[in-house]
Amino acid sequence: MNGATGLSHAAETPAPGRQYSGHNRISTQALTSLAKAAAAEALGIHAHDVRADWTDDDGLLALSLVAPIRVPSLAAVLRDPGRVQALGGSIWERTVHARAGILSTVTELSGARLSRVDIRISGAHVTEGGRVQ
Incomplete structure (x- = not known):
């Protein structure tokens, strides 16, 4: 996907009795922010x-x-x-599960x-207690 192009869809279902022209566009930056939040x-x-x-x-x-x-x-272990x-299994298991969840979330919301x-784990954030805040 071209960074300047983003995602666009033609107006598909106009309100009854009205027709709208134009298109909706979700920028690459917005998609990237959504993907980062889901990940x-x-x-x-x-x-x-x-x-x-x-790509x-x-x-x-x-x-x-x-x-x-x-x-x-x-x-702690x-x-x-x-x-x-309790965290969801090994790093491998959690990454496989995360991949499916990220795909679903990004698809549903965008x-x-x-x-x-594709996920590449680049390191570990070691924690003693609950979630990272």
Whole structure:
């Protein structure tokens, strides 16, 4: 997707008795902000820690994300090995689950048609307690 192009849709369902011309456009910046927020929520981190890039994939959008992931401290895991499962499993399992959730959220909220979401975990945000604030 061209960074200046964004996502546009023609007006599809005008109000009864009225016809509207024009189009709606969701900028690449807005899509990127949405993707970063969805990834941050899914990975338990801050949105500013996420990098998002878009590419064209045969007419659909492909989203590539680079981000750290929240993990419990090793001391916390040694005290309570169940902490790993409480967070949703291993880093791999959580990333697979996050990918599906991000794709669903971005598609539902933007109306964009995504072909795939690729995630590269770039590090770990170690936490003792609850979610990152």
